Amino acid sequence: MMSSRSVTRLGEACRYKDAHCILCLLVEPRRDTFCPAAWSWEKTVGRTMAKDKKKPSESKKAKKAEKAAKQASKGEKKAKTKAARLDGSDGEDVDLDEVLEAYRRQQEQFHKVTETICDGPPRPRAASTLLAAPHDSNSLLLFGGEYFNGSLANFFNDLHIYNIARDEWRSVSSPNAPLPRSGHAWTRASNPSFVYLFGGEFSSPKQGTFHHYSDFWRLEPATREWTKIESRARDKSPPARSGHRMTYWKQYIILFGGFQDTSNQTKYLADLWIFDTVHYLWHCAVLPPAQLKPDARSSFTLLPCEQGAVLYGGYSRVKANVTIKKKGSKTQSSGNKNVLVPRVHDDCFFLRMALPPVGASPETPPTVRWERRKKPANAPNPSRAGATMTWHKGRGIMFGGVHDVEQSEEGMDSEFFNQLFAWNIERNRFMPLSLRKPRQQKKAVTEQRLGRRGRAQANEEELLRQLAALETGASLDDADDMELDWRPEQGAAEDEKPVREMPVSMEPPHMRFNAQLAVQDDVLYIYGGTFEKGDREFTFDDLFAIDLSKLDGCKEVFSRPVEDWVESEDEDEDEDSEGDEGDDEEDDEEDDQTDDEGEAMHTPSKRKKHEREVSSPDTASEASSWSATREDEETETTATSVDDGLPHPRPFESRREFFARTSAEWQEVLMTSLRWKGTQPETMSIKEIKTKAFELSEEKWWDCREEMTALEEEHDAAGIQEVVSLSERGDGSTGGAKRR
Structure with missing residues (x-):
């Protein structure tokens, strides 16, 4: 029995004031009833009193006191968690139809579309959709999503608009908007005036029951107005789903895949x-049974191309036979069992489309056919799920993903990624994108003006100078010295407020999967995403920007700390049992190390550990053998140029410099192409020809961007800062004697 003085002092300090607290009642500790503070006191003080002859050091005393405080705070956290569970304990008893009807009635209270400036970025969310505004190259659109804190799920139906130049978020409320959802899909159309959205899911707060949507919506970004598109016949529209993908081709919207849970x-x-x-009709593509087509899947990539669309990757769960062995037997088995196992798809398909014949009825669908493509060269290895991709200049930009390494006793060991890749759709080839330090410019050019409007103004000035040079008969090299009778728009600079300085890192964002991507004005935006550690799921609350033309760093638009995870009852019990065993068996140093690891959100995967091991000099032979496995599956990542007879950009050459050097050649290419199509170039103005030629050169510049990036990295390593051709210089310095 402990002294009443010690117990009374600790009992007065007990924060729980529990009637059954063993310290408050001055009773000897028992394991059947106690509060967290009492049990912490028993382990830290009681054992020390029993060991008078073995007095611990001051450092150990401090560590034990710190552990006691940590246990007490954990008790408080569990009490709050329990209260949160009690608040949502009836979450599974709600009727989803009643909840959705309440959302509808609440939405009807909005009499018109209102747009409000937000104090900051929207609340964190996963499975939302991010899109570059088709009507305004200075805006991003964000809609929907869900947030799960470990206990309850919250769904959103708010439309947020991010103004890039102002660094400003706006929230749009509308009387007619889609209900809260996540896992939906949307896409712009060939007509930049509209965005189309289909499907998604909604669940009860504890995610026990799910509701999938089959509604179809059209958003007009300029006016922020939603319009629900009703189908003429119930069987003439896609069934409810989520996890699907959509893209566009000419006047059509393409929808494929997804799942129903x-x-x-x-x-x-x-x-x-x-x-x-155009005719507001759904067509279900009826394909011959013998025709090859993609397997069922969700979370894949679907990108537009000139003759249809391309599909890559995805995730699904397929049935597999698993042998079940008897207990205590090594040879005899009790038979096979069908279970669902995850499958990460790495195949690629091309959807070839053709317009209906001229004069066909409006109900005639386009001709479609699936064609299997070869596996892309240099595909990310290992294959990964949740690696999102967005379209940009004839290629797909991929980021992140997760790969399940192996099943251990503790659960699935997963590896997460934060790598960037560019997939050239026409060449069917992946190239990694690496961030690099910005190169020092020789002179301050007009492209360095702040904001997108400044860059557009500089491009317009350059184009007008070159047009003036053509009209006067001067060379394009003299265009920079010409003066223009041109003034920028009045009040253009006044509309934009100065943008705050944003931190820039040479590392990509934290590894994650299912991040939302969008490219606006050649800048990649990465929003949110998910990361898992054990049974916990973290939803990122951040937005990053990467200039794809320069790759000179990752700009942090905003980044807020990840919110606390509300543990489930099973996790609480597991932690209690693990904590008790750890206190009895492990020493203080190991406990401290374990606590530190538990606080970290990121832990290196086994593959990363293996990479570090093979990087040491003693294991160089192992590293070569391990890397050889990748060489058997894919080709080298060295970029190879394709000779198509068109002008080719040089390393370190910007789009403006490339066009200035090859403008005459691109105009010849354009006029030849027009004549083949039956159009006479003489019917076009010089400015129109110049603009079309610049678009062709820009397309070629982006098509070769990964090759040039690889060459630029090689030149940087060799100390080469610029590549010039002496034969094109106008000073005649082509001979060796002249140079000397």
Whole structure:
């Protein structure tokens, strides 16, 4: 029995004031009833009193006191968690139809579309959609999503608009908007005036029951107005789903895949639907049974191309036979069992499309056909799920992903990624994108003006100078010295407020999967995403920007700390049992090390550990053998140029410099192409020809961007800062004697 003085002093300090607290009642500690503070006191003080002859050092006393405080704070946290669970304990008893109807009634209270400036970025969310505004190259659109804190799920239906130049978020409320959802898909159309959205899911707060949407919406970004598109026949529209993908081709919207999740099973879909934006009709593509087509999947990539669309990757769960062995037997088995195992797809398909014949009825669908492509060269290895991709200048920009390494006793060991890749759609080839320090410019050019409007103004000035040079008969090299009778728009600079200085890092964002990507004005924006550690799921609350033309760093638009995870009851019990065993068996140093590791969100995966091991000099032979496995599956990542007879950019050459050097050649290419199409170039003005030629040169510049990036890195390593051709210089310095 402990002294009453010690117990009374500790009992007065007990924060719980529990009637059953063993310290408050001055009772000897028992394991059947106690408060966290009392049990912490027993382990730290009681054992020390029993060991008078073995007095611990001051450092150990401090560590134990710190551990006691930590246990007490954990008790408080669990009490709050329990209260949160009690608040949402009836979350599974709600009727989803009633909840959605309440959302509808609440939304009807908005009499008109209102736009409000937000104090900061929107709340964190996963499975939302981010899109570059098609009507305004200075805006991003963000809609929907969900946030799960470990206990309850919250869904959103707010539309947020981010103004890039102002660094400003706006929230749009509308009387007619889609209900809260996540896992939906949307895409712009060939007509930049509209954005189309389909499907998604909604669940009860504890995610016990799910509701999938089958509604189809059209958003007009300029006016912020939503319009629900009703189908003429119920069987003439896609069924409800989430996790699908959409893209556009000419006047059509393409929809494929996804899944339907019920309380009993998850069904993955492989149907193809096409929506005609002119006649407002859905077409279900009926393909021959013998025709090769993609397997059912979700979370894949679907990008537009000139003759249709391309599909890559995805995720699904397929049935597999697993042998079940008897307990205590090594040879005899009790039979096979069908279970669902995850499957990460790494195949690629091309959807070839053709317009209906001229004069066909409006109900005639376009001709479609799936064609299997070869596996892309230099595909990311290992294959990964949740690696999102967005379209940019004839290529796909990929970021992140997760790969399940192995199943251990503790659960699935997963590896997360934060690598950037560019997938050239036409060449079917991946190239890694690496950030690099910005090069020092020889002179301050007009492109360095702040803001997108300044860059556009500089491009317009350059184009007008070159047009003036052509009209006067001067050379393009003299265009920079010409003066223009041109003034920028009045009040243009006054509309933009100065943008704050944003931190720039030479490392990509933290590894994650299912991040939302969008490219606006050649800048890649990475929003949110998910990271898992054990049974915990972290939703990132950040936005980053990377200039794809320069790759000179990752700009942090905003980044807020990850919110606390509300642990489930199973996690609480596991932590309690693990903590008790650890206190009894492990020493103080190991406990401290474990606590530090538990606080970190990122832990290196086994693959990363293996890479560090093989990088040492003693294991160089192991590293070579390990890297050889990748060489068997894919080709080298060295960029190879394709000779198509068109002018080729040089390393370190910007788009403006490339066009200034090859402008005459691109105009010849354009006029030849026009004549082949039956159009006479003489019917076009010089400015129109110049603009079209610049678009062709820009397309070529982006098509070769990964090759030039690889060459620029080689030149940087060799100390080469610029590549010039002496034969093109006008000073005649082509001979060796002249140079000397």
